[in-house]
Amino acid sequence: MKDSLQKVIQSIAPLNQELAKKARHRLDYLAKPRGSLGRFEDIATQIFCIQEGQKPCVDPTRIYTVAADHGVIESGVSVSPQVITRQMVGAFLQNGGGINALTNSYNIDLKVVDAGCVGGPFEDCPFMLQRKLAQGTANLAKGPAMSEELCLKALQLGFALAEEAHADGIKTLGTGEMGVGNTTPSTALFSAFFQLDPAYLAGPGGGLDSEGIQHKVSVIREALRVNASAIESGDPLRILAALGGIELATLTGLILRAASLRMLVVVDGYISSAAYAAAWKLQPLVHDYCVLSHVSAEPGHARVVDAMDAAPLLNLGFRLGEGTGAAVAIPLLRGAVDAFNNMLSFENAGVIVAEDL
Numbered sequence: 001m002k003d004s005l006q007k008v009i010q011s012i013a014p015l016n017q018e019l020a021k022k023a024r025h026r027l028d029y030l031a032k033p034r035g036s037l038g039r040f041e042d043i044a045t046q047i048f049c050i051q052e053g054q055k056p057c058v059d060p061t062r063i064y065t066v067a068a069d070h071g072v073i074e075s076g077v078s079v080s081p082q083v084i085t086r087q088m089v090g091a092f093l094q095n096g097g098g099i100n101a102l103t104n105s106y107n108i109d110l111k112v113v114d115a116g117c118v119g120g121p122f123e124d125c126p127f128m129l130q131r132k133l134a135q136g137t138a139n140l141a142k143g144p145a146m147s148e149e150l151c152l153k154a155l156q157l158g159f160a161l162a163e164e165a166h167a168d169g170i171k172t173l174g175t176g177e178m179g180v181g182n183t184t185p186s187t188a189l190f191s192a193f194f195q196l197d198p199a200y201l202a203g204p205g206g207g208l209d210s211e212g213i214q215h216k217v218s219v220i221r222e223a224l225r226v227n228a229s230a231i232e233s234g235d236p237l238r239i240l241a242a243l244g245g246i247e248l249a250t251l252t253g254l255i256l257r258a259a260s261l262r263m264l265v266v267v268d269g270y271i272s273s274a275a276y277a278a279a280w281k282l283q284p285l286v287h288d289y290c291v292l293s294h295v296s297a298e299p300g301h302a303r304v305v306d307a308m309d310a311a312p313l314l315n316l317g318f319r320l321g322e323g324t325g326a327a328v329a330i331p332l333l334r335g336a337v338d339a340f341n342n343m344l345s346f347e348n349a350g351v352i353v354a355e356d357l
């Protein structure tokens with residue numbers, strides 16, 4: 001199983017800088033001052049390179065909202081009980097979650113994945129994927145959250161999801177998650193990967209008060225202590241297994257495989273960024289295939305995006321997860337490629353460039 005991870009990691013190619021020059025050249029000759037479409041120009045260039053110089057396109061798009069439970073919930077790290085994970089998946093299946101409203105609004109395909117929810121299978125539904133790998137994780141404050149084997153299985157589930165999307169002709173993938181308690185493993189991963197104090201990162205998640213946040217910090221400190229040997233190994237796979245979650249490792253696999261299949265990935269907020277951080281530690285080239293949709297209202301997010309040299313597109317005060325930020329960013333990507341593809345050049349528009357006078 002480790003071999004397939006190595007294979008995916010090695011098959012991610014750097015973007016061709018000659019193509020980036022070509023895209024910049026085109027953008028410079030469109031009927032606008034150079035660089036005046038700012039980040040849209042970067043996005044169009046990135047997509048042009050990912051798609052190897054084809055006319056860039058964003059659609060069709062899909063968001064995978066991956067659900068799983070977390071043993072650490074028994075340590076009192078969330079305002080919500082574990083059963084909310086299941087109930088929210090039930091709400092998604094009735095088209096009633098935040099992610100449903102936004103994917104419907106923006107015409108994005110949604111797939112909800114049970115990767116590790118406690119309990120039995122969910123009701124059948126055309127956009128539900130029943131891929132349960134385990135009944136949640138173990139409590140990371142007491143030992144590793146996952147065995148390396150379970151973590152590899154989750155990575156492989158992520159590979160399969162990216163492959164299925166690719167086979168369906170999807171060009172852009174978004175990440176989403178649902179798992180009560182998952183800001184705790186996310187914060188633990190960020191602390192371990194970037195040597196940051198959990199007190200500097202931990203926030204309210206689903207709604208903890210300041211006392212609750214302090215308790216969460218102490219639980220994360222304990223998780224870092226009991227999993228010190230994995231952290232000291234510096235091996236991102238061991239760290240992800242020890243401190244992560246099933247949905248997080250699935251999203252890590254999805255990001256890696258999507259990059260190797262040359263798909264653009266829109267990474268949602270704080271929690272999805274923890275999956276991205278693991279992918280980035282395993283293969284820094286994923287940076288070139290990903291866009292971070294927004295900076296989460298979870299206060300640690302701005303701090304870790306700095307550590308990853310990433311620049312989220314939006315700041316909307318979102319702190320929901322589920323893929324909602326990714327959904328909101330997708331129309332912006334469409335606008336960026338439409339400007340690239342559809343604007344006239346100075347010459348075709350009959351506009352005289354100052355330097356030609």
Ligand SMILES: Cc1cc2ncn([C@H]3O[C@H](COP(=O)(O)O)[C@@H](O)[C@H]3O)c2cc1C
Pocket residue numbers: 077078079080084088177178179180181182183184204205206207208271320321322
């Ligand atoms: C009703 C409800 C819907 C959600 N949808 C996403 N999350 C978000 O909050 C959870 C993480 O926060 P914490 O670590 O504090 O539990 C995750 O499930 C995340 O997706 C929700 C949380 C709740 C309560």
Ligand SMILES: O=C(O)c1cccnc1
Pocket residue numbers: 183204205206268269270271272296297298318319320321322
């Ligand atoms: O930004 C997120 O992903 C987030 C933050 C808090 C709670 N749930 C999700």
